[in-house]
Amino acid sequence: MQKFTTLSGIVAPMDRANVDTDAIIPKQYLKSIKRSGFGPNLFDAWRYLDQGEPGMDHSRRPLNRDFVLNQPRYAGASILLARANFGCGSSREHAPWALLDYGFQAIIAPSYADIFFNNCMKNGLLPVILDESRVQRLFEQTIAQEGYRLNIDLGRQSVTTPSGETMHFDIDPFRKHCLINGLDDIGLTLEHVDDIRAYETRRRQEAPWLFR
Amino acid sequence: MSGKTLYDKLWEGHVVRSNPDGTTLIYIDRHLVHEVTSPQAFEGLKLAGRKLWRADANLATADHNVPTTGRSAGIADPVARLQVETLDRNCTQFGIVEFGMNDPRQGIVHVIGPEQGATLPGMTVVCGDSHTSTHGAFGALAFGVGTSEVEHVLATQCLLMTKSKNMRVRVDGRIPAGVTAKDVILAVIGRIGTAGGTGYAIEFAGSAIGSLSMEGRMTVCNMAIEAGARAGLIAVDDRTIDYLRGRPYAPAPQLWDQAQAAWRRLYSDEDALFDREVQIDAAAIAPQVTWGTSPEMVVGVDGRVPDPEREKDATRRESMRRALEYMGLAPGTAIGDITIDKVFIGSCTNSRIEDLRAAAAVVKGRRVARTIRLAMVVPGSGPVKAQAESEGLDKVFAAAGFEWREPGCSMCLAMNADRLEPGERCASTSNRNFEGRQGSGGRTHLVSPAMAAAAGIAGRFVDVRSWN
Ligand code: SF4
Numbered sequence: 001m002q003k004f005t006t007l008s009g010i011v012a013p014m015d016r017a018n019v020d021t022d023a024i025i026p027k028q029y030l031k032s033i034k035r036s037g038f039g040p041n042l043f044d045a046w047r048y049l050d051q052g053e054p055g056m057d058h059s060r061r062p063l064n065r066d067f068v069l070n071q072p073r074y075a076g077a078s079i080l081l082a083r084a085n086f087g088c089g090s091s092r093e094h095a096p097w098a099l100l101d102y103g104f105q106a107i108i109a110p111s112y113a114d115i116f117f118n119n120c121m122k123n124g125l126l127p128v129i130l131d132e133s134r135v136q137r138l139f140e141q142t143i144a145q146e147g148y149r150l151n152i153d154l155g156r157q158s159v160t161t162p163s164g165e166t167m168h169f170d171i172d173p174f175r176k177h178c179l180i181n182g183l184d185d186i187g188l189t190l191e192h193v194d195d196i197r198a199y200e201t202r203r204r205q206e207a208p209w210l211f212r
Numbered sequence: 213m214s215g216k217t218l219y220d221k222l223w224e225g226h227v228v229r230s231n232p233d234g235t236t237l238i239y240i241d242r243h244l245v246h247e248v249t250s251p252q253a254f255e256g257l258k259l260a261g262r263k264l265w266r267a268d269a270n271l272a273t274a275d276h277n278v279p280t281t282g283r284s285a286g287i288a289d290p291v292a293r294l295q296v297e298t299l300d301r302n303c304t305q306f307g308i309v310e311f312g313m314n315d316p317r318q319g320i321v322h323v324i325g326p327e328q329g330a331t332l333p334g335m336t337v338v339c340g341d342s343h344t345s346t347h348g349a350f351g352a353l354a355f356g357v358g359t360s361e362v363e364h365v366l367a368t369q370c371l372l373m374t375k376s377k378n379m380r381v382r383v384d385g386r387i388p389a390g391v392t393a394k395d396v397i398l399a400v401i402g403r404i405g406t407a408g409g410t411g412y413a414i415e416f417a418g419s420a421i422g423s424l425s426m427e428g429r430m431t432v433c434n435m436a437i438e439a440g441a442r443a444g445l446i447a448v449d450d451r452t453i454d455y456l457r458g459r460p461y462a463p464a465p466q467l468w469d470q471a472q473a474a475w476r477r478l479y480s481d482e483d484a485l486f487d488r489e490v491q492i493d494a495a496a497i498a499p500q501v502t503w504g505t506s507p508e509m510v511v512g513v514d515g516r517v518p519d520p521e522r523e524k525d526a527t528r529r530e531s532m533r534r535a536l537e538y539m540g541l542a543p544g545t546a547i548g549d550i551t552i553d554k555v556f557i558g559s560c561t562n563s564r565i566e567d568l569r570a571a572a573a574v575v576k577g578r579r580v581a582r583t584i585r586l587a588m589v590v591p592g593s594g595p596v597k598a599q600a601e602s603e604g605l606d607k608v609f610a611a612a613g614f615e616w617r618e619p620g621c622s623m624c625l626a627m628n629a630d631r632l633e634p635g636e637r638c639a640s641t642s643n644r645n646f647e648g649r650q651g652s653g654g655r656t657h658l659v660s661p662a663m664a665a666a667a668g669i670a671g672r673f674v675d676v677r678s679w680n
Binding site for chain 2: 015016017018020022023026027028030031032033034035045051052054055083084085088089090091092093096111113114115118119122123172173174177185186188189190192195196199200203206207208209210211212
C-alpha cells in the first residue's frame with residue numbers, strides 16, 4: 001500500500017451530501033479487471049456532457065464546464081472537500097481507485113459511509129473527518145480564495161489552513177500506523193496463522209456442518 | 213451485567229484474536245464471490261504468491277454482467293465477457309465452486325446463497341458487494357466488503373475489524389394488506405435516513421418482522437445498507453430453520469439436530485442493551501414510492517412530492533432541489549399522477565418466488581398500459597425461474613405484456629444491456645434510485661413488486677391497497 005505521511009495540496013470543493021459510489025465511478029467502468037486507469041472516469045456522469053463508455057478516448061469528450069473539477073482553478077487538486085455520508089452505496093473499491101488515479105490523496109468530510117471509509121484506508125487515500133461547522137468554514141474559504149491549499153499531517157493528526165489555523169482530527173491508531181508505514185493488512189494477518197488455525201480447529205468441533 | 217445482543221453473540225463467536233491496538237481478527241465462515249469485485253483480488257493473491265486459505269468456504273457465481281436474453285450465444289460485450297471468463301478461470305484455478313452463467317443454479321449472489329443453504333445462521337458471511345447484508349435475515353453476521361478485503365479473506369479466511377455499535381429497529385403491529393417487506397424497509401429508511409445506521413449493525417425485531425416470510429426478511433436486511441448499516445440482522449426462529457431444511461448446502465441429516473440447537477440461541481437477550489433503538493408502527497405504513505435520488509427520499513403512495521423550499525437545512529434543501537431537477541418532478545405532484553415508461557421487477561431485493569407471485573397476482577388477466585415501453589421480470593436465480601414456471605407465472609406475465617428473462621442483476625445496475633435511456637422513468641423493485649443507476653439519465657422510483665406490477669398496468673403509480 002502507498003504510504004501517507006504529510007500532504008500539502010490544492011483543495012477542490014464537492015458541495016453535495018450523500019455522494020454515492022455510483023456517482024464516483026459509474027458501473028460501465030467496473031467491467032475492467034484492473035485496479036488502475038479509472039481516473040478519467042471519476043464522476044463521469046457529472047464531468048462530461050456525453051454518455052461515457054469504456055474504450056472511448058476520454059480526453060476528447062465534451063466537458064461539463066460547470067462541474068467543479070473542470071474549473072481551471074481546481075486543476076491539480078489533491079484534497080477533496082466533501083459533505084456528509086460521502087461514498088455511500090455500493091462497496092466498489094473502484095471508487096477510491098478512481099479518486100487516487102485522478103490525483104486525490106485525501107478527502108475531508110464530516111462523515112463517510114462505512115465500506116467506502118475502509119476501502120480508502122486500504123489504498124492509502126486518507127479520509128479525514130472534521131465536524132460540520134469546520135467543513136462548512138473550509139468550503140467558504142476554498143470558494144473565496146483561488147489556489148486555496150491545506151496542509152495535512154497524519155502523524156500530528158492535523159489539518160492546517162493557509163492562515164495557520166490548525167484543526168485536529170481523530171483516526172484509529174492501527175489505521176494510522178498502517179498508512180504511515182504503507183503496511184499491507186494481509187501480511188500482518190498472516191503473522192497470526194497459528195491463531196487462525198487454532199480457531200478453525202475449535203470451530204470444526206463446535207460447528208462441523210460449516211466444513212465440507 | 214446486561215445481556216448480549218444477537219450481534220454481540222455473533223461477533224464474540226468469531227474472534228480469532230484481539231489485537232492490543234483495538235482491532236479484532238474475525239473469522240469468516242462463508243465468502244460469496246462474483247465477477248465484478250473479485251478479479252483484482254485474485255490477481256493480488258497471485259502477484260504476492262499467496263495461496264487460497266480455504267476453498268470450501270467460497271461459493272461463486274456470475275450475476276452482474278450476464279445477459280438476460282440469448283444466453284446460449286454467450287456475452288456480446290467483450291469487456292463484460294472477459295470479466296466473466298476471468299471469474300471462471302480463477303475459480304477453476306483455485307478450486308472454488310462456481311455456478312457459471314449457464315449453470316441451472318446460477319443467479320444473483322444474494323439470492324443463491326440462502327437458496328442453496330450456503331448461508332446459515334451463526335455464520336459470518338461476506339462478499340464484495342454491499343447488499344451482503346441480505347444474509348443477516350438468517351441470524352448470520354453478513355456484510356459487504358471492498359476488493360482489498362476480498363483478497364484478505366481469500367488469503368487468510370479472516371478480516372481485521374473494529375466492532376460496530378448496536379441498533380435495534382422494532383417494527384410492531386400488523387402489516388396492512390397490500391403493504392410488504394419492501395414498504396417496511398423503505399419506511400424505516402425514510403425515518404432514519406441513509407446515514408442513520410452508519411457505524412451500527414441493525415437488528416430488525418418486533419412482531420411485524422417476525423410475521424414476515426424468509427423472503428420478506430431478506431428484503432428488509434438487503435436494504436440495511438441503504439440505511440447506512442453494513443449489516444442487518446434478524447433473530448432465528450422456526451421459520452428460519454424450516455426454510456433451510458433439506459437445502460443442498462444445509463447441514464447433513466446427522467448434524468441437523470446439533471446445528472438447530474446452536475441456531476436457536478441466536479437472538480438478543482431480554483436485557484441486552486442497544487446503543488440506539490427505533491420504534492415503528494407497522495399499521496401506519498402505506499405502500500412506499502421514492503421520489504428522489506436517494507432511498508430516504510420516499511413517501512406513501514397517497515402522498516405528494518415534497519417542496520424543497522419548506523426544508524430548513526440548507527444542504528438537504530439543495531439535495532432535494534437537485535433530486536427533483538434530475539427526476540423531472542415538480543414539488544406538490546401527487547404520487548398517483550406520476551406516469552412511467554418502464555417497469556423492472558427483479559434484483560436481490562425483490563426477485564424471489566414470493567415477489568414474483570405477488571406481482572403475478574396483480575397483473576393476472578390484465579395488460580400493461582400502452583404507454584409502457586418495456587416491462588420486464590428478471591427472476592433472482594435459475595431455481596426461482598424454474599419454480600415460477602412450474603406455477604405458470606411466466607405465462608401470466610407474458611400474457612400481460614411483461615418480458616420474462618434469465619436470472620441476473622440486470623436493470624438493477626444496468627451493467628448489461630438492460631437499461632433506462634436518458635429521461636426514462638421506471639417503477640423498479642430494486643434498491644437504489646441513485647442518479648444514473650439504471651442507465652445514464654434514467655429516473656428510478658423504488659417500490660414493492662405489487663406496486664411495480666400495478667404501475668405497469670395503469671401506466672402510473674396506483675395504490676395496490678385499492679386494487680381489485
Ligand atoms: S441485484 Fe443489484 S443490488 Fe443486488 S447484487 Fe445485483 S447489482 Fe447489486
